[in-house]
Amino acid sequence: MNWLQNKNTAFKIGLLICIMSITLGGVGFIGHYYFQQAGISLNNLYTNDLIPIRDINQARSDSNALKSAVLAVTSYTLDNAINKQQLDQITVRENSIDKFIAGFQPLATTSYEGERLVKAKDLFKNLKDVIQKSVDLAQAGNKTEAMNYYYKNGFSQQEDFQSLLRDIGNFNIDEAKAQVNKDNSMIVRVQLVLVVLPIMAILIGALIGIIITRMIIGPLNMILKSVEQVADGDLNVDKLTIHSKDEVGLLATSFNAMIINLHSLVSKISNTADQLAASSEEIVATMEQNSLVSNQISASISEVANGSEQQVKALTETSATIEELSASIEEVASSGNIVANTASKTVQIAKEGNITITKAVEQMSIVGNSTELVQNAVNKLAVGFDKISEFINIITNISSQTNLLALNAAIEAARAGEHGRGFAVVAEEVRKLAELSQDSAVNIITQVQENRENIKDAGIAMSSAVSSVNDGVEVVNTAGKAFANIAGLIDEVSSQVNQIAAVVQQMASGSQYIVSSVLAIDTVSKETSNQTMNVSAAVEEQTASMDQIADNSRGLASLAEELRYAIEKFHV
Known part of the structure; x- marks a missing residue:
């Protein structure tokens, strides 16, 4: 029966209808x-x-x-x-x-x-x-x-x-x-034909009906069971071994491909979420360190204002501190770029997963339509029996x-x-x-x-x-909605990362400005008082920027936790 198993569902039901129609038509014609x-x-x-x-x-x-x-x-x-x-x-x-x-x-x-x-x-x-x-x-x-x-x-x-x-x-x-x-002999033959043919029609129709029903319902139940596991978040489902070439076989093949893609996608998202969380923690730690450095700079400028005798020493300490701050800002900028690139890749992967879910929904809808056509053909066959x-x-x-x-x-x-x-x-x-x-x-x-x-x-x-089939469509739709939510969260993270990158760039500009100011103070000691005021304003601006970066980094860490929680629903 492999040749029948490889035919589409419409052909199978059409074959059953043709056999029953030919048999019953033969009974009617002979009668x-x-x-x-x-x-x-x-x-x-x-x-x-x-x-x-x-x-x-x-x-x-x-x-x-x-x-x-x-x-x-x-x-x-x-x-x-x-x-x-x-x-x-x-x-x-x-x-x-x-x-x-x-x-x-x-x-x-x-x-x-x-x-x-x-x-x-x-x-x-x-x-x-x-x-x-x-x-x-x-x-x-x-x-x-x-x-x-x-x-x-x-x-x-x-x-x-x-x-x-x-x-x-x-x-x-x-x-x-x-x-x-002669007529009596003919009647005996007619009786034999009219008894044997309907019995044969019933047996053949019942046998083919049972075979076709098992070919359709059995694989669908296997697919439904696997889809329910995926809906519960378990991606470690066994590969479907349905080798037929009909709509159900194509659905099973697409489902296996979808599971492979989902497994890979969820693994990538999980790894990216871990990296994002780690990067956010590094940014927060760096910002706290920069805040301490800014406080030290503020203290140093106060000492410069209190006495010019300590100006050289204060300038030396300020120069060293600013160099350390510049290095930290460069490190923060590098980490921000890495996080931005990672977030962009995560958004692309989530979009690909959403497309895969959409294709699965379309395939399930095609199977549902084919099954409805089969039911209409069976109803038409019942009308034919009424005419007989x-x-x-x-x-x-x-x-x-x-x-x-x-x-x-x-x-x-x-x-x-x-x-x-x-x-x-x-x-x-x-x-x-x-x-x-x-x-x-x-x-x-x-x-x-x-x-x-x-x-x-x-x-x-x-x-x-x-x-x-309708239950299967509903389950796949649920999975699609989950991936859509994940994509939204990742877009939010990407936006936060971009904000962090902008702030880091602003902070880098500020640090360069501070370095230039300190060098000017070192060469022109007469303008120490005016330069001290400029440095104080720049430090205040830098402190505000650092606070903003710290807040954004905490928000980024919170989003990373939410992403990790969403991914934990899926067992890879």
Whole structure:
């Protein structure tokens, strides 16, 4: 089943729908075909067998009545009214038999019927001549001669005529029985097909449905479990081993890549946060040291103002202190640049992580849409089963009408008495055929109902899959929001670092200015008092700058702690 596993979800569901549709379409087509054949067979049975049997029996009845009327005219002395009535009866019966012979010719489709019909026609023509001559003799008053002539020439011909009609009738009855046996065999085949095919359709549909459901739900549950671990902050999840090439397999591959990227990203952010915290602590320590140095400079300038005798010594101490301050400022500037570069890299890494999370959300949405398409296809298949039920109901109504027609035919045969016995047998067989057709239709309805239940179960499974995919999308969205918060915090840190860098640059400028001032004091001692005032102002400005740098460094340290706390949610 590897080839099926590598197909996309839409193909799998489409395959299930096609198999079920072809199977059910085959059941419907076979049922329709055989019921159509049954209708044709019934029509042929009625047209080619039942109608001829009816007409033959009527002709035999006319022949017997004709014989009785001729015997009455030639053997008995009748009054004029009865004699005329018997003569009319002879004419009516002869015309009826002539009409039968003319009408039966199109129905005599076999050589057997055709040969006997020709013989019967010739025989009846001669019989009419004998009857006419016998009647003429009787009407002339020669009843004994008329009776003897009829007995001698008409009886044997009339018996032969009856025998031919009986042979044709028996032939049609045998044909009807053969057709009924053929229809019964066909019904057995139809029953077998209509029972076996639905069972096969149910088994095949259930098997493929279970296979496809496991192919979809199993990997999705594995992915959902891993996504829940990531949502809880555990990035040490096992690699998903789903090798299918469908949407679920692609999702698993993307998820594995996302975990690798997240693991690397969180590790880099954690290391950067540690470096940032360490750099912030170094900046705070440096600023405290610079503050002490500034206080020393302030004290030195006070001593310069108190006495010029200590000017040289104070200038020497001030020069050394300023050199130390300049070195410290350069160190702070270097550390600030390192922190700024590190913060910029951290922002870029966080943005890449956010892009990875966004791609994962889009992939989960694609899987959700595919699963919804599968559920719509299953719903359409359920609608198709309802239409098949309507067709089966139409077939059941046709069977009921056929049963009713067979019952009416049996009633008519009962009215015909002995002559309708053969017709009654055929009507009974037709009724049985209709009942078997109706039972088969009921079986088909039962199988269709079972199929509808299976499709309903498949629809529930698809709804569960949609819910699982939506949960996965929600979990990945939560991870995306967390990365967005991390990116915001890193942007804040970057801003603070830039402020620190600006202040350090300002402090470096101030230290250079102080060095220049001290050198000027050393060369021009007369301007000591004015330079002392300038140095005092510069020291105050430098102290304020150092305080600002210290405050910013503490804020930077606080942000580094927040970043470390956020990263601790993820277990690398």
